Amino acid sequence: MKRHNTDISRLSGNWNYPTAIRFGVGRIRELPDACRALGMARPLLVTDPGLAALPMVKDAADACRADGLACEIFSEVRGNPVEANVVAGVDAYRRGEHDGIIAFGGGSALDAGKAVALMVGQDRPLFDFEDREDWWTRVNADAMAPVVAVPTTSGTGSEVGRASVITDETDHRKKIIFHPKMLPAIVIDDPALTVGLPAHITAAVGMDALSHNLEAFCSPVYHPMAQGIALEGMRLIREWLPVACAEGDNLMARAQMQAASTMGATAFQKGLGAMHAMSHPCGAVLDTHHGLTNAVVMPYVLVFNRSAIEEKLTELARYLGIEKPGFDGVLQWILDLRRAIGIPHTLKEIGVTEDHVAQLAPMAEADPSAGTNPLKLNAENLSGLFLNSINGVL
Ligand SMILES: [Fe+2]
Secondary structure, X not given: OHHHHOOHHHOOEEEOOOOXXXXXXXXXXXXXXXXXXXXXXXXXXXXXXXXXOOHHHHHHHHHHHHOOOOOEEEOOOOOOOEHHHHHHHHHHHHHOOOOEEEEEEOHHHHHHHHHHHHHOOOOOOHHHHEOOOOHHHHOOHHHOOOEEEEEOOOOOOHHHOOXXXXXXXXXXXXXXXXXXXXXXXXXXXXXHHHOOOOHHHHHHHHHHHHHHHHHHHHOOOOOHHHHHHHHHHHHXXXXXXXXXXXXXXXXXXXXXXXXXXXXXXXXXXXXXXXXXXXXXXXXXXXXXXXXXXXXXXXHHHHHXXXXXHHHHHHHHHHHHOOOOOHHHHHHHHHHHHHHHOOOOOOHHHHOOOHHHHHHHHHHHHHOHHHHHOOOOOOXXXXXXXXXXXXXXXX
């Protein structure tokens, strides 16, 4: 197998697409330098409480301090971040007279950190910048704080995203806050930071990365660059996600998954689809894990979209080298992969029941990801999709 012949030290590089990415094992040591490159002297490190308790975060903050940077840690960030977390982060930023953000962690911490960086310079409330019409033009872009992003899970890809997903507790909706400058100026992509992730989280976030690449690939939007990235992202996931789950300390697998995750979020500038449109309301209402929810609904969504994606999945099966050709081969691969890495088959198993469908389906219809699904979504066909996903009807 070729994976045993590659040297991990070769998987290192400086990329400038879609932003400046310093990729490679051990490159977290460049964090102080990255902060200085963006003019920071007093960075606020935004992370979640779980990570804040780990040596990884303490070591990173200590390294900044040893280098003369006045670095403090803010960790009041929930698994599905809410507006209050962003407001508290802005307070901490102002109190500490900070001049930049280190967004450090999984999707929640990255999204919260990026939102804090946006909000430190605004005088309107957060949800005035929701991704609707041209609301992003309300942002005073010059007053946004610079961001260094350090992803520690391979899935969300938020380190290369131009948006944050924040839950509005007043109406229990996940809202997308968007501005082109929310794309972090520097990313440190160090696969060694993901080595401690337990297998079930590795599986769930890895499936989020797969859903980004797959939904972007199936989106009808014209974007051949994103299309190429999505295809290669899926090839890496097919080869390496099972290895990363089975052998958590396999740095080669961790590196390939970290790359595939960054690629997924780069590709989804082309749009997402029903997997994310369904997953967002489940997360907002029932606090389900984002990547896990995408993973559960994935095969049901593919079957629903079949008539519109048959040709694309035939290409995909060929590129991935799946033995059984066409749509059926891809579907079988995904079902086998889910089973191998312990993803439940139905939404029922993660707490979504038929009673929730009447609430979830209209929310999914209104989700911004719904607009780029290959087939047009409405509350009625989404109800059907939810019911199939709850009851395991493929
Ligand atoms: Fe996602």
